[in-house]
Amino acid sequence: MRDRSIGLLLALPAIATIALLYLMPLMASATGAFATEAGFGIGNFVKTYELYTTDILYTLVIVSLSTVIIAALAVAIAGYLTLGENPAAVEVLRWLYRWPLFIPFIVVGQVLRTFLAKNGLMNNLLVAAGILTPLQTMSFLDWRGIVIAFVWKQTPFVTLLLAGAMAALDRGTIEAARNLGASRLRILFEIVVPQVRTTLFVAMVLSFVTMMSVLSVPLMISAQSPTMITADISFRINAYGDYGVANALGMISLAMTMAVAVFYLRQNLKEKAR
Amino acid sequence: MSALSLGGKDAASQAAGRRLAIDLKWLPRTLVLGLIAFAIFGPLANLLLWTVAERWYFPHTLPLEYGFTYWAKVFSPRGVAWESLATSIVVALLTVICSLALAIPAGYALGRLKLPARSLILLVFLIPQAFPNLPVYVNIARFFYDVGLNGTIAGVVLVHVTHGLVFAVWIATASFAAVDAELEEAARSMGAGAFRAFFDVTLPLALPGLMASGIFVFLESLDEFTGSFFVGAPDISTLPLLLYTAGAGGNYQVASITALLLLVPSIAFMLVVERFLRADVLARIGH
Numbered sequence: 001m002r003d004r005s006i007g008l009l010l011a012l013p014a015i016a017t018i019a020l021l022y023l024m025p026l027m028a029s030a031t032g033a034f035a036t037e038a039g040f041g042i043g044n045f046v047k048t049y050e051l052y053t054t055d056i057l058y059t060l061v062i063v064s065l066s067t068v069i070i071a072a073l074a075v076a077i078a079g080y081l082t083l084g085e086n087p088a089a090v091e092v093l094r095w096l097y098r099w100p101l102f103i104p105f106i107v108v109g110q111v112l113r114t115f116l117a118k119n120g121l122m123n124n125l126l127v128a129a130g131i132l133t134p135l136q137t138m139s140f141l142d143w144r145g146i147v148i149a150f151v152w153k154q155t156p157f158v159t160l161l162l163a164g165a166m167a168a169l170d171r172g173t174i175e176a177a178r179n180l181g182a183s184r185l186r187i188l189f190e191i192v193v194p195q196v197r198t199t200l201f202v203a204m205v206l207s208f209v210t211m212m213s214v215l216s217v218p219l220m221i222s223a224q225s226p227t228m229i230t231a232d233i234s235f236r237i238n239a240y241g242d243y244g245v246a247n248a249l250g251m252i253s254l255a256m257t258m259a260v261a262v263f264y265l266r267q268n269l270k271e272k273a274r
Numbered sequence: 275m276s277a278l279s280l281g282g283k284d285a286a287s288q289a290a291g292r293r294l295a296i297d298l299k300w301l302p303r304t305l306v307l308g309l310i311a312f313a314i315f316g317p318l319a320n321l322l323l324w325t326v327a328e329r330w331y332f333p334h335t336l337p338l339e340y341g342f343t344y345w346a347k348v349f350s351p352r353g354v355a356w357e358s359l360a361t362s363i364v365v366a367l368l369t370v371i372c373s374l375a376l377a378i379p380a381g382y383a384l385g386r387l388k389l390p391a392r393s394l395i396l397l398v399f400l401i402p403q404a405f406p407n408l409p410v411y412v413n414i415a416r417f418f419y420d421v422g423l424n425g426t427i428a429g430v431v432l433v434h435v436t437h438g439l440v441f442a443v444w445i446a447t448a449s450f451a452a453v454d455a456e457l458e459e460a461a462r463s464m465g466a467g468a469f470r471a472f473f474d475v476t477l478p479l480a481l482p483g484l485m486a487s488g489i490f491v492f493l494e495s496l497d498e499f500t501g502s503f504f505v506g507a508p509d510i511s512t513l514p515l516l517l518y519t520a521g522a523g524g525n526y527q528v529a530s531i532t533a534l535l536l537l538v539p540s541i542a543f544m545l546v547v548e549r550f551l552r553a554d555v556l557a558r559i560g561h
Contacts, residue, residue: 007387010379011395014443017376021436022402025413032413089303096307099314102540102547104497106514110521110533111317114324121320124336152313206403213406215500216514220521230408230500237412237504250409257406 032247044248056252058226062143063211066150067204074158079188082166101156108153109220116140145221150211158203165199166192201264209257229253324530344527358516366495369434373442373491381446399443415504425509433501438491449483493543497536
């Protein structure tokens, strides 16, 4: 019993910090979303619906599309790292894919803003190689730029988790399938991926939440309308000091991530029930 | 003899054939690996070019003039970079000290002691990762404004500590759980007090993991933009805020030099992370 109270005492300062500086502002954001000049009401949500429906859908499409592309690339890379037969190629890929892992989003935003611009290095190289004429070049600094930035930054993270889970799998079933003549693609999708499904979903949900919170990438790559919810929240605060609508937008982004989490939990329960 | 040499020649030509086949097999591999390398290093090369470009505009493939005048400008004694760099490092160091001071006791309790509602407590530390944190930063900034913490180093450090605590607590918990509890019991049975046993036995053994979490919190603080933007700007200027304002003002050289300053530690960490986070610690994260 004494052990328990000492343990709680040791953990208390950290818990209190999270409660005071995270949970309390989170509550304030929930109540703030319903606080209007006329008192408690849904006025902020009505205004949000009128002004920002496009941006909410835009955010949902960008983040969902990015999540799907990231998952596909991560499965491909982690799959090759696990099943690849050429040790040299596997080593090169293992060394290569991680580079963006810890690069901050704000740096990713700056790097890709210059790279993808109409006069960026990508277009310049395509022109120099004779693939495009200078008049055909176009800027990718719109929704495509945001998707590219998210994929560039988040793929290594999902791949890292996935490759770790794949490395921990029992090699016996893989070798058995290989001896029976199954192709590597079939082994990947019928034996390896089903076993690491939980890790893949968790990594996708974490990525989804991360991308929903990023402010710097939409601000730097494409801040003009339509843009992402995070940029709208920042604009609402800095230009109008309008905490009501900002908090309503915040609640909507929270609801979107909750929906993803609930979807994941239900899938999980369904599988356990089976 | 002649038959033998003939056989040898045959084998040699077969080997040559096989080598050619391998070379052909390398073609798609090289192509794909090359494309991945371009996708990763192309943008980074572009950033490096921008840091030394004196003049560069459409439709020139490469900068027209190279030089270090912008470096000199950024790092001149009264330049903006020194102040932001110093602020960033002070904030990051304070964040590491506060986070570890909170996370080491919490991690020890969660990793070693029997705690009521242990998994619930671990879950609480996960919440900041499970929700978009922009609404939280907006409301912290409002609260800090009321109590006079807005635009101060302390305010920015507090925001970074909240964010870094998640990783610090989870890694510290895993590090303490990976240390054999019997070693501490042995020290206790030989007469060492609880504190002596902790500081002389358990803490040194958990140190690699704790150092990793310290470095990670340092990096997270160095790179943090959103919280600093709402709580610190415009009074406090960290490197990410400098990068943002320079980029928004169209000064790509200054923005790129700042981005490079942030890029170097994050890539260095990526290259050494495995040395600090041993597999037995990684395997225990979240358990």
